[in-house]
Amino acid sequence: MALAIFDLDHTLLSGDSDHAWGQFLVDNKIVEPEHHQKQNDYFYEQYKAGCLDIEEYLAFALKPLTEHPLESMLALRSTFIEDRIQPLITDKARALINKHQQAGDELLIITATNAFVTRPIAELLGFSELIAPEPEMIDGQYTGGISGIPSFQQGKVTRLEMWLAEKEIDLKGAFFYSDSHNDLPLLNIVDNPIAVDADEILSDTASRNGWPIISLRDA
Numbered sequence: 001m002a003l004a005i006f007d008l009d010h011t012l013l014s015g016d017s018d019h020a021w022g023q024f025l026v027d028n029k030i031v032e033p034e035h036h037q038k039q040n041d042y043f044y045e046q047y048k049a050g051c052l053d054i055e056e057y058l059a060f061a062l063k064p065l066t067e068h069p070l071e072s073m074l075a076l077r078s079t080f081i082e083d084r085i086q087p088l089i090t091d092k093a094r095a096l097i098n099k100h101q102q103a104g105d106e107l108l109i110i111t112a113t114n115a116f117v118t119r120p121i122a123e124l125l126g127f128s129e130l131i132a133p134e135p136e137m138i139d140g141q142y143t144g145g146i147s148g149i150p151s152f153q154q155g156k157v158t159r160l161e162m163w164l165a166e167k168e169i170d171l172k173g174a175f176f177y178s179d180s181h182n183d184l185p186l187l188n189i190v191d192n193p194i195a196v197d198a199d200e201i202l203s204d205t206a207s208r209n210g211w212p213i214i215s216l217r218d219a
Contacts, residue, residue, distance in 0.1 A: 002173035010179040018113040065142035112152040
């Protein structure tokens, strides 16, 4: 029995839920389409390059939650999960999750995508534990800010350490599955780092270090 940690986007999902949510808002004209799509694509390219300003990005990503009633955003999110996310869940991803469940491992998703988007995805995948940027809410309305430290790059390590202390468990024998070089700070501290459909930098790093490289994409 060990801790099995999973990144979400391009790891358990064969796509990016964060970027897909922004595109969904554009497609449904919940936001001003041209500007929002341009910014959404801009931040996505920053993320892939490893130079994302996470605070600036989260301010952009969470702003629509402040501009519409919570009930309407929750309804939109349900449609988004069904239409855009369910098709991104592969049989191989579900099989890997099931393998760790059958082994009695503790399962955790840790992601830089905000919890408004990712909590229902985690539940859909059968996870009860999620570490993600938590949108701040005051008096039943989102403020556009976040509570605590964003779980991005070194922030994933910090948030994980806080979670481990709360749960009174450690990283002995832990697995971490990720596609992104942004996750190298966390990959470097677990006993079993595994590259999943990895970007070029992570693929090269995994090859040099002898880490397993796998794919969760259906053939």
